Amino acid sequence: MSASRTRQLRYFFSSQEFSDGLRTTLAVLLPGLVLGLLGQLQAGVTMSVGALCVSLTDTPGPPLHKRNGGLAAVVLTGLMALLAGFLHPYPWLLGALVVAASFWFTMLLVYGNRAGAVGTAGLLVMILMLDKPLPPDLVLSYAALVVAGGLWYLALALALNRLRPYREAQQGLGDAVLAVADFLRLKAEFYRRGTNLEDAYRRLVAQQVRVSEKQDSLRELLFKTRQLVSESSENGRRLVLTFVDLVDLYEQITITSYDYAELHRRFGASGVLDAFAMEIDALAAELEHVGFAIQGNYAYRAANPDLLAGLNQLKARLDAREADPAQPGSVLPLRKVLVNLRNLVGRLQDMQGYFAEATAPLLTLQANGTTGQELDRFVAHQQFTWRHLTGQLTMRSGIFRHALRMLVASLIGFLITEMLAGHHGYWVLMTITYMLKPAFSLTKQRNQQRILGTLIGGVLGAVMLWLISDRLLLLALMVGFMVVSFSFARLNYLITVVFMTPFVLILFSLLGHGYVRVVQERIFDTALGCGIAFAVGYLLFPRWESDQLQGYLRPVLQANLRYLRTLQQALLGSPVALLDYKLARKEVYVSSANLGAAFQRMLSEPRTKQRHPSEVHELVVLNHVLAANVAAITSALVAGELRPGVSAAGLKALRQAQQQLGRGLLRLGEPEAEPPAPDELPPAATPTAGPDDGQLGEQLEFIHKLSGDINRLAETVAG
Numbered sequence: 001m002s003a004s005r006t007r008q009l010r011y012f013f014s015s016q017e018f019s020d021g022l023r024t025t026l027a028v029l030l031p032g033l034v035l036g037l038l039g040q041l042q043a044g045v046t047m048s049v050g051a052l053c054v055s056l057t058d059t060p061g062p063p064l065h066k067r068n069g070g071l072a073a074v075v076l077t078g079l080m081a082l083l084a085g086f087l088h089p090y091p092w093l094l095g096a097l098v099v100a101a102s103f104w105f106t107m108l109l110v111y112g113n114r115a116g117a118v119g120t121a122g123l124l125v126m127i128l129m130l131d132k133p134l135p136p137d138l139v140l141s142y143a144a145l146v147v148a149g150g151l152w153y154l155a156l157a158l159a160l161n162r163l164r165p166y167r168e169a170q171q172g173l174g175d176a177v178l179a180v181a182d183f184l185r186l187k188a189e190f191y192r193r194g195t196n197l198e199d200a201y202r203r204l205v206a207q208q209v210r211v212s213e214k215q216d217s218l219r220e221l222l223f224k225t226r227q228l229v230s231e232s233s234e235n236g237r238r239l240v241l242t243f244v245d246l247v248d249l250y251e252q253i254t255i256t257s258y259d260y261a262e263l264h265r266r267f268g269a270s271g272v273l274d275a276f277a278m279e280i281d282a283l284a285a286e287l288e289h290v291g292f293a294i295q296g297n298y299a300y301r302a303a304n305p306d307l308l309a310g311l312n313q314l315k316a317r318l319d320a321r322e323a324d325p326a327q328p329g330s331v332l333p334l335r336k337v338l339v340n341l342r343n344l345v346g347r348l349q350d351m352q353g354y355f356a357e358a359t360a361p362l363l364t365l366q367a368n369g370t371t372g373q374e375l376d377r378f379v380a381h382q383q384f385t386w387r388h389l390t391g392q393l394t395m396r397s398g399i400f401r402h403a404l405r406m407l408v409a410s411l412i413g414f415l416i417t418e419m420l421a422g423h424h425g426y427w428v429l430m431t432i433t434y435m436l437k438p439a440f441s442l443t444k445q446r447n448q449q450r451i452l453g454t455l456i457g458g459v460l461g462a463v464m465l466w467l468i469s470d471r472l473l474l475l476a477l478m479v480g481f482m483v484v485s486f487s488f489a490r491l492n493y494l495i496t497v498v499f500m501t502p503f504v505l506i507l508f509s510l511l512g513h514g515y516v517r518v519v520q521e522r523i524f525d526t527a528l529g530c531g532i533a534f535a536v537g538y539l540l541f542p543r544w545e546s547d548q549l550q551g552y553l554r555p556v557l558q559a560n561l562r563y564l565r566t567l568q569q570a571l572l573g574s575p576v577a578l579l580d581y582k583l584a585r586k587e588v589y590v591s592s593a594n595l596g597a598a599f600q601r602m603l604s605e606p607r608t609k610q611r612h613p614s615e616v617h618e619l620v621v622l623n624h625v626l627a628a629n630v631a632a633i634t635s636a637l638v639a640g641e642l643r644p645g646v647s648a649a650g651l652k653a654l655r656q657a658q659q660q661l662g663r664g665l666l667r668l669g670e671p672e673a674e675p676p677a678p679d680e681l682p683p684a685a686t687p688t689a690g691p692d693d694g695q696l697g698e699q700l701e702f703i704h705k706l707s708g709d710i711n712r713l714a715e716t717v718a719g
Contacts, residue, residue: 016171021487050149074150085139102410174295188280212593255632431529441604457501545602546611570637573644657707
């Protein structure tokens with residue numbers, strides 16, 4: 001087995017997703033098994049349905065949010081079970097309920113993904129009851145069992161969290177560290193001979209999106225969990241401080257951005273760039289080792305105790321090249337890379353130090369320059385108000401358009417289901433609910449994965465049921481399929497569907513249904529539901545990513561403008577609070593990742609709906625380079641590694657860069673005032689030459705050029 005495959009297996013079995021898969025399987029399976037053994041199988045299955053629905057809200061996040069989301073789901077699923085049960089004899093009223101619930105529960109996405117999952121839980125219970133007519137006297141007991149199943153899942157999840165209060169944070173932190181390690185590996189590709197730089201940037205931007213998603217999720221978990229930011233919690237402080245240093249380390253990685261084409265032209269033949277790539281890979285491997293230790297909750301021991309040895313060899317190699325008269329040209333660009341790698345090693349060693357027992361009692365958040373209250377500024381706070389919901393009832397809102405599409409698709413699905421008597425027609429509506437997404441690219445991707453996964457899983461399940469007659473063995477296989485399916489729900493939807501289909505087929509077989517007919521119905525209903533979702537997503541109120549790019553460009557330009565102003569403040573000697581700098585840096589990372597994700601989604605849409613894809617790609621890359629260059633100077637100033645000071649020419653270039661971004665914002669319809677002209681400096685902003693003024697001036701001029709190119713591309717994309 002290759003080292004890469006071994007890494008992936010270790011990563012999976014220690015991940016939060018695998019833990020969640022085991023917990024969901026246990027919570028869904030136990031009621032059916034226990035009550036089935038007591039002769040109450042139907043009651044057990046109903047409780048399992050309630051547990052499954054509430055499990056949808058159990059996404060990573062603070063325990064308080066999980067509890068509140070779970071309780072909301074319990075109440076909503078119980079209410080929907082009552083309404084669907086009592087309205088079942090009246091098809092038109094039931095149809096009205098389906099349509100209304102599809103719209104309003106989708107609108108809950110206004111309050112965030114967890115609230116959207118609560119709405120999905122309510123929809124799922126309602127849809128499952130479409131095929132389950134109940135006498136009026138049994139509806140209340142059925143709803144009570146659904147509620148009991150939801151409470152059972154919630155109690156189990158909260159109990160496990162109380163038993164291991166730091167486990168989810170450890171897994172989330174390990175996951176974030178591994179994502180940064182993968183980002184660092186991709187940076188190594190830029191130094192290898194034969195690398196296609198355009199493809200390398202595309203992969204790097206995609207990984208930047210993943211890193212941002214991991215870090216945002218972890219911020220929410222760490223900074224909103226009181227136990228983790230409490231000064232009395234040593235484990236919590238260790239996790240928070242490690243995350244803070246991880247973000248600083250990620251910044252150190254991003255600032256190593258150069259003109260790689262020029263580097264290859266000058267040094268490619270010597271082989272020294274390949275040596276740099278090997279050293280970066282070694283650092284990535286050590287960072288990955290840290291991530292595995294955190295995620296797996298085992299003692300960390302350095303795999304490579306002397307990370308500087310290889311860098312010292314590289315320094316000697318550069319010294320020898322510089323001393324060789326047969327090797328003309330300066331090696332200063334490579335020395336810059338070497339300095340950044342040394343800084344990277346220092347930050348990595350700081351992270352490693354947090355896991356040394358001797359230093360653990362000394363950890364404090366204040367030592368890192370951050371308090372628990374300040375950390376709260378790094379996360380957004382959701383307001384659950386009626387005005388916030390009604391304010392989205394406009395065609396300008398993407399969520400409102402999505403809710404309308406869900407309403408129409410559910411209505412079509414319900415009408416077709418009513419005409420398809422004699423089989424499990426609720427699969428059509430269930431497929432629509434899971435397939436129809438706010439973005440067409442996601443709907444398209446989900447449809448492809450659902451159809452392919454259902455076909456593969458259907459064949460796999462039918463073959464197993466044909467070959468295996470032992471019910472205990474089938475039950476064991478079903479449990480295994482459940483674990484894999486639930487574990488990959490957030491990782492890979494294709495794998496989820498491939499393993500979910502045989503799990504469903506085995507379940508129906510154990511309940512006494514003919515599996516051949518079930519396979520036929522599931523494939524037919526899946527194809528029908530996917531077709532409805534795809535058609536509605538394409539034809540009804542579509543909002544293509546190219547039409548929404550301005551909404552992603554504005555935050556990017558605003559964040560970069562704030563970043564440049566922070567740099568100017570630091571260069572002029574004005575005090576810059578470390579917290580303010582980190583907040584500005586976070587906004588740059590988040591807005592850049594959002595733009596990169598939108599670009600990736602646009603590439604999945606029909607070519608006729610894409611506008612200026614090459615320009616958007618270039619803009620994403622230039623934005624990455626701009627942020628790297630600004631961070632390289634600002635971080636050195638804030639850390640005291642570079643003294644304040646800038647020439648008049650350098651300050652003029654910096655002001656002109658801000659003017660370029662300001663013009664871009666004006667072009668995008670943002671009433672952002674342009675900075676004052678370079679010759680209109682206030683008296684306090686007197687330029688003074690710094691110790692590295694020549695080099696600094698070149699960097700500031702390059703930042704000016706990048707800002708101008710970004711403004712030009714933003715105008716093209718917005719035009």
